[in-house]
Amino acid sequence: MTVHEIRTRQGDSKRGDASDGAVLAEAVGGRLSRVDGPAKITGAAKYAVEQQLEGLSHAVLVESTIAAGKVRSIDTAAAESAPGVLLVLTPDNVLRLNTATDWLGTPPPDAPYCPLARDITFSGQHVAAVVAESFEQAVAAAALVKVSYDETPAIVDLDDPKAGDGIPVDTMTKEWGDAQAAFATAPVRICAAYNTPREYQAPMEPHGLIARWQGDRLTVWEPSQWLDGMARTYAEWFGVPFENVRLVSPYIGGGFGSKAFAYGYGAVAAMAAKMLGRPVKLAVTRPQTFTAYGGRAATRQTVALGADAEGRIQSIVHRGVNETSVDGMWVEPLGSVTSIMYATPNFSSRQNVVRVNTVVPGALRAPGENPSAFGIESAIDELAYEVGIDPLEIRLRNYAEQDPEVKKPWSTRQLREAFAVGAAAFGWSKRLREPRSMRDGNQLIGWGVAAGTYPVRRAYGEAMVRILADGSVEVESSSIDMGQGTYTILAQTAAETLGVPAENVVVKLGDSRYARSGVTGGSRLAGVMTGAVHKAATAALDQLVGLAISDPNSPFHALQANTLVVANGRIRSPRGNGPEVSIAELLGSVGRSQIEAMGDTTPANWTAEDRYKNNTTIAMALPHTEGDYSRHSWCAHFIEARVDEDFGTVRVSRVVSALDSGRLYNPKLAESQWKGGIIMGIGQALLEEGVVDRRHGRIVNNNLADYLIATNADIPDIEVISVGIPDLHSSVLGGKGVGELGIVGVAPAIANAVFHATGKRVRDLPITLEKLI
Amino acid sequence: MTSKTPIQLHINGHRHELEVEPRVTLLDALRDHLGLTGTKKGCDQGQCGACTVHIDGQRVLACLTLACQAEGRAVTSIEGLAQDDGTLHAVQAAFLEQDAFQCGYCTPGQIMSAVACIREGHAGSDDEIREYMAGNLCRCGAYPHIVAAVRQAALEVAS
Numbered sequence: 001m002t003v004h005e006i007r008t009r010q011g012d013s014k015r016g017d018a019s020d021g022a023v024l025a026e027a028v029g030g031r032l033s034r035v036d037g038p039a040k041i042t043g044a045a046k047y048a049v050e051q052q053l054e055g056l057s058h059a060v061l062v063e064s065t066i067a068a069g070k071v072r073s074i075d076t077a078a079a080e081s082a083p084g085v086l087l088v089l090t091p092d093n094v095l096r097l098n099t100a101t102d103w104l105g106t107p108p109p110d111a112p113y114c115p116l117a118r119d120i121t122f123s124g125q126h127v128a129a130v131v132a133e134s135f136e137q138a139v140a141a142a143a144l145v146k147v148s149y150d151e152t153p154a155i156v157d158l159d160d161p162k163a164g165d166g167i168p169v170d171t172m173t174k175e176w177g178d179a180q181a182a183f184a185t186a187p188v189r190i191c192a193a194y195n196t197p198r199e200y201q202a203p204m205e206p207h208g209l210i211a212r213w214q215g216d217r218l219t220v221w222e223p224s225q226w227l228d229g230m231a232r233t234y235a236e237w238f239g240v241p242f243e244n245v246r247l248v249s250p251y252i253g254g255g256f257g258s259k260a261f262a263y264g265y266g267a268v269a270a271m272a273a274k275m276l277g278r279p280v281k282l283a284v285t286r287p288q289t290f291t292a293y294g295g296r297a298a299t300r301q302t303v304a305l306g307a308d309a310e311g312r313i314q315s316i317v318h319r320g321v322n323e324t325s326v327d328g329m330w331v332e333p334l335g336s337v338t339s340i341m342y343a344t345p346n347f348s349s350r351q352n353v354v355r356v357n358t359v360v361p362g363a364l365r366a367p368g369e370n371p372s373a374f375g376i377e378s379a380i381d382e383l384a385y386e387v388g389i390d391p392l393e394i395r396l397r398n399y400a401e402q403d404p405e406v407k408k409p410w411s412t413r414q415l416r417e418a419f420a421v422g423a424a425a426f427g428w429s430k431r432l433r434e435p436r437s438m439r440d441g442n443q444l445i446g447w448g449v450a451a452g453t454y455p456v457r458r459a460y461g462e463a464m465v466r467i468l469a470d471g472s473v474e475v476e477s478s479s480i481d482m483g484q485g486t487y488t489i490l491a492q493t494a495a496e497t498l499g500v501p502a503e504n505v506v507v508k509l510g511d512s513r514y515a516r517s518g519v520t521g522g523s524r525l526a527g528v529m530t531g532a533v534h535k536a537a538t539a540a541l542d543q544l545v546g547l548a549i550s551d552p553n554s555p556f557h558a559l560q561a562n563t564l565v566v567a568n569g570r571i572r573s574p575r576g577n578g579p580e581v582s583i584a585e586l587l588g589s590v591g592r593s594q595i596e597a598m599g600d601t602t603p604a605n606w607t608a609e610d611r612y613k614n615n616t617t618i619a620m621a622l623p624h625t626e627g628d629y630s631r632h633s634w635c636a637h638f639i640e641a642r643v644d645e646d647f648g649t650v651r652v653s654r655v656v657s658a659l660d661s662g663r664l665y666n667p668k669l670a671e672s673q674w675k676g677g678i679i680m681g682i683g684q685a686l687l688e689e690g691v692v693d694r695r696h697g698r699i700v701n702n703n704l705a706d707y708l709i710a711t712n713a714d715i716p717d718i719e720v721i722s723v724g725i726p727d728l729h730s731s732v733l734g735g736k737g738v739g740e741l742g743i744v745g746v747a748p749a750i751a752n753a754v755f756h757a758t759g760k761r762v763r764d765l766p767i768t769l770e771k772l773i
Numbered sequence: 774m775t776s777k778t779p780i781q782l783h784i785n786g787h788r789h790e791l792e793v794e795p796r797v798t799l800l801d802a803l804r805d806h807l808g809l810t811g812t813k814k815g816c817d818q819g820q821c822g823a824c825t826v827h828i829d830g831q832r833v834l835a836c837l838t839l840a841c842q843a844e845g846r847a848v849t850s851i852e853g854l855a856q857d858d859g860t861l862h863a864v865q866a867a868f869l870e871q872d873a874f875q876c877g878y879c880t881p882g883q884i885m886s887a888v889a890c891i892r893e894g895h896a897g898s899d900d901e902i903r904e905y906m907a908g909n910l911c912r913c914g915a916y917p918h919i920v921a922a923v924r925q926a927a928l929e930v931a932s
């Protein structure tokens with residue numbers, strides 16, 4: 001069942017609450033409750049791999065138990081004779097696949113792609129797969145596959161002596177002024193190293209897919225942040241036309257960056273389905289989610305700040321390193337916040353990547369900005385104590401009035417307002433400056449502040465809007481809703497543009513047969529899709545009004561009006577003279593079954609190839625510094641931490657964050673997303689760490705009991721305050737990014753609070769008790 | 774282990790006859806054999822709470838329960854929580870109103886857990902709710918809204 005088949009049984013719950021006063025809940029900017037909510041709270045929402053198909057078989061992966069070396073042999077005899085087994089796949093019997101284009105649009109080498117490895121480059125790599133009639137049979141048989149290896153020494157992580165300094169990434173270099181010389185002569189100098197561990201997306205819905213071939217047409221039910229990008233990958237792997245691959249992903253149980261690409265297990269399942277001639281379901285197990293795709297790379301940064309005696313920054317020298325895999329490339333841009341948060345006349349940032357035996361790392365909420373902010377927002381806090389001024393004051397003293405890197409004005413930057421509003425709500429003025437100066441019994445209390453930012457990633461979008469005979473409206477897009485609220489804000493956009501109640505709008509997402517869409521990532525989707533739906537709905541409205549004015553059978557025909565008003569699903573003349581009819585009545589009288597309009601925000605001269613590139617790569621995205629402005633979301637977090645003086649345990653007890661995401665399309669849902677980012681940031685600061693067994697190069701805490709994410713008991717009340725104003729340089733309707741922003745700056749705000757509480761500066765995450773006692 | 778056994782399950786007030794291997798979990802029986810996919814598989818090893826259902830009114834993890842263990846007992850899943858006429862349970866309505874979810878994947882488990890939490894008398898304060906709802910992970914980070922929803926529903930249930 002999909003969202004358009006669900007009608008809420010409680011009319012008022014669909015309207016949400018209109019606490020914005022003037023803004024109706026269902027208008028853009030109103031607090032409409034999630035329109036996909038009723039499906040999700042009743043269990044009716046069917047996620048991708050929950051489709052019930054006839055003849056479904058089940059695949060289970062077999063993974064390498066070494067981190068480096070070669071597969072010597074795979075003994076499949078026992079597995080093949082196990083009950084119910086249909087197929088055991090190894091590198092010896094795979095179909096030949098092509099290498100696919102990457103997400104940047106780089107043409108692939110003319111070389112085969114094999115999702116099962118003979119050459120092992122990390123522990124947990126797929127080496128074989130078993131397909132059986134039932135899930136239980138496949139699990140049992142997979143345990144019978146015997147793989148022997150010739151093991152070679154692995155580089156287990158960044159601290160491995162064999163790891164070396166890595167490869168310079170020249171595109172990450174940012175330089176202006178003479179940073180080294182200015183640092184050397186600065187009156188106040190601090191320099192420290194900041195580390196973040198491997199972190200994992202850990203969405204509650206594990207990855208997986210159902211693949212079904214019908215002739216040379218492939219249908220893939222798979223949770224996806226990017227249906228069209230993944231469809232392209234499947235099409236290229238199997239050498240079939242793009243149009244032959246259909247991706248279906250009606251709901252996504254969380255992605256956080258991890259569900260944008262087709263991965264090796266997808267190739268395995270689709271290959272098995274082709275070989276067997278029947279649908280195959282492959283559910284990645286929770287432990288496998290730690291190695292079937294990459295989490296956030298471990299990072300190392302050094303930040304050197306040179307300042308005058310009043311704390312005005314004269315130089316920033318920044319060096320960063322992130323791990324990547326042996327044969328893949330992932331760059332976590334560590335200088336992204338460093339280079340824009342504060343005004344500095346001299347700046348230098350460089351970055352290396354170091355190859356280690358890991359799965360290639362990937363995107364996790366605010367890739368780059370998140371660890372970057374941990375470095376600079378910790379460092380400026382250290383500078384504040386060094387020169388003896390308030391941590392909030394030093395941030396204002398170094399406020400960047402324009403983008404220091406590209407020397408362009410900000411489109412909007414409500415960061416000063418965020419500091420002011422957040423500080424007032426938090427009560428920052430009552431803070432005692434000295435570390436260890438605030439306590440409650442045996443709990444040391446610390447108050448910390450840090451800022452965050454995320455660039456406005458812009459792209460082009462298209463959407464289909466239909467007005468149906470009964471006056472209801474359909475919106476179609478192959479974009480997705482993984483909890484950000486796409487279903488809801490697109491219903492609001494179409495409702496407001498067309499003048500119909502939001503409950504009469506049905507939004508259909510998550511099927512690549514709908515109007516194509518680019519990636520959902522980097523907080524770009526809301527801005528892209530509200531713009532596209534607004535455009536399509538405007539075109540549909542123009543058609544509707546045109547019909548009403550010009551069709552001889554229209555009740556408005558005799559009125560000779562230039563235009564008409566559509567509101568609450570009814571049409572009338574602007575002056576109120578003449579008839580008033582419902583949309584359904586008008587369509588009935590002119591004999592039309594529907595009105596249909598495609599709308600897009602793409603340049604008029606684009607070719608079909610341009611659109612294909614726009615929807616299946618990120619090559620057509622607009623830089624955030626394109627044109628006259630530099631565009632970013634901004635935030636300031638104020639956090640209270642309590643540290644048990646005897647045990648060193650840290651609890652976050654209070655959070656106030658003020659955030660500038662521009663105009664909010666739906667504050668109720670945006671606040672939820674901000675809080676979600678903050679909560680993930682609390683987990684990152686205090687709990688999350690992928691632990692590597694140094695003997696075997698293996699992640700040992702590859703499950704949700706050992707890889708700790710925040711639980712309900714870890715999270716206090718969180719107050720979020722919007723300080724944004726509409727930013728029309730950033731999007732058609734004035735919004736900036738929401739989803740990535742909230743997490744950026746949370747970890748340094750907590751580290752700063754812990755320093756204030758204890759006098760101990762923890763520079764490597766997570767902040768666990770052994771680092772404090 | 775691999776021979777199938779006929780069992781009867783009582784789920785949401787309905788009797789279901791099915792043949793499953795003894796090793797089939799209640800979670801897989803619900804999702805794959807009966808098409809009741811509202812109960813979610815988040816870890817399959819008892820760590821996340823997404824598969825929480827009620828057996829004889831108690832919250833249990835369906836991934837750590839064999840289907841045959843549920844024979845002769847009353848199983849309630851998320852699909853059986855609303856009334857037959859579609860009227861939502863107070864906890865469901867509160868989750869919608871408080872926006873106590875985003876992606877929705879942990880939500881059925883959260884709601885089943887919340888219903889039991891209130892029934893157990895463990896919704897007396899926000900801190901108590903946090904503690905007794907801590908077995909249900911939510912990666913979207915809806916926790917403060919879940920606490921608000923449980924608090925609201927507990928008051929409604931009490932009245």
